[in-house]
Amino acid sequence: MTARLLPGAPAAAALLADVAARAARLPAPPRLVMVRLGDDPASVSYVRGKDRQARAAGLESTVHALPEATTQAELLALIAGLNADPAVNGILVQLPLPAHVSEQAVLHAIDPRKDVDGFHPVNVGELWAGRPALRPCTPAGILFLLDHYGLPVVGQRAVVVGRSHIVGRPLAGLLLNRDATVTVAHSRTPDLAAVTREADLLCVAVGQPHLITPGMVKAGATVIDVGINRVPGQDGGKAHLTGDVDPAVAEVAGAITPVPGGVGPMTIAQLLANTVTAAEMQAGGQGTR
Ligand code: NAD
Numbered sequence: 548m549t550a551r552l553l554p555g556a557p558a559a560a561a562l563l564a565d566v567a568a569r570a571a572r573l574p575a576p577p578r579l580v581m582v583r584l585g586d587d588p589a590s591v592s593y594v595r596g597k598d599r600q601a602r603a604a605g606l607e608s609t610v611h612a613l614p615e616a617t618t619q620a621e622l623l624a625l626i627a628g629l630n631a632d633p634a635v636n637g638i639l640v641q642l643p644l645p646a647h648v649s650e651q652a653v654l655h656a657i658d659p660r661k662d663v664d665g666f667h668p669v670n671v672g673e674l675w676a677g678r679p680a681l682r683p684c685t686p687a688g689i690l691f692l693l694d695h696y697g698l699p700v701v702g703q704r705a706v707v708v709g710r711s712h713i714v715g716r717p718l719a720g721l722l723l724n725r726d727a728t729v730t731v732a733h734s735r736t737p738d739l740a741a742v743t744r745e746a747d748l749l750c751v752a753v754g755q756p757h758l759i760t761p762g763m764v765k766a767g768a769t770v771i772d773v774g775i776n777r778v779p780g781q782d783g784g785k786a787h788l789t790g791d792v793d794p795a796v797a798e799v800a801g802a803i804t805p806v807p808g809g810v811g812p813m814t815i816a817q818l819l820a821n822t823v824t825a826a827e828m829q830a831g832g833q834g835t836r
Pocket of ligand 1: 711733735755776
């Protein structure tokens with residue numbers, strides 16, 4: 548048996564079509580403002596990609612590219628201005644920040660109603676209370692992908708490997724809100740294979756190439772590989788990206804996301820969806836469940 552492949556591109560396209568339709572129903576195009584400090588190449592490239600896709604989806608997008616030496620007080624003053632500006636619907640501060648700026652202070656300063664990354668403690672609390680709010684992009688994108696491919700969540704035995712604040716924890720919360728039976732495994736979980744073999748739905752967000760091998764997966768399970776690992780090419784060849792799941796797992800699983808091209812495309816699409824949701828909420832609507 549070879550697993551059904553779950554590419555992200557068609558699901559992301561469906562989500563972006565919905566984003567464009569919802570944006571067109573608002574009185575003005577939703578505005579996303581992104582802030583980045585310094586010239587870290589990965590951050591520059593991520594923000595550029597988000598900016599380009601936002602514009603392509605019919606949103607307004609502004610990037611504040613600030614010098615590395617920007618002080619925390621200067622950054623907080625900028626955020627306060629964006630919070631107060633009714634023309635700004637979504638605010639994203641690209642992480643990581645330089646060491647002299649407290650990530651926590653910055654994330655806590657963003658108005659929760661404009662927190663399109665879903666990292667503010669108010670939004671984290673709303674997620675775990677099962678109330679509508681803005682949700683972290685990668686986990687929310689994964690739920691959209693599962694729904695897009697008609698894969699069941701309700702009543703499934705779900706195992707999330709990884710407990711980061713960006714992926715593992717919020718993904719566990721979203722699955723629980725959708726009535727899955729959820730286990731979270733992590734670096735201190737003894738006998739990981741015994742836990743992962745229980746999963747009908749196995750989601751892996753660790754950052755270790757091919758941590759999950761075929762013997763760790765139940766036959767027919769749905770496997771969501773969040774990992775993005777850059778591995779050097781063999782014999783001096785080009786480096787390439789690979790996931791946390793050994794591709795041989797496709798011989799056991801029922802469905803599996805590829806890396807690259809699986810979960811990756813969902814994250815930016817969901818950021819734009821969150822920006823529209825934020826604009827709708829600010830116009831009196833509800834957030835997402
Ligand atoms: P992180 O480093 O913050 O967290 C990793 C988690 O894995 C930790 O909770 C840790 O307990 C767990 N872990 C480490 N070793 C383990 C082991 N041997 N067994 C079980 N658990 C173990 O990472 P993150 O930010 O959650 O990212 C995880 C991966 O997902 C990375 O490869 C990252 O690049 C990728 N990622 C992809 C997207 C996307 O859009 N596709 C978004 C975010 C992160």
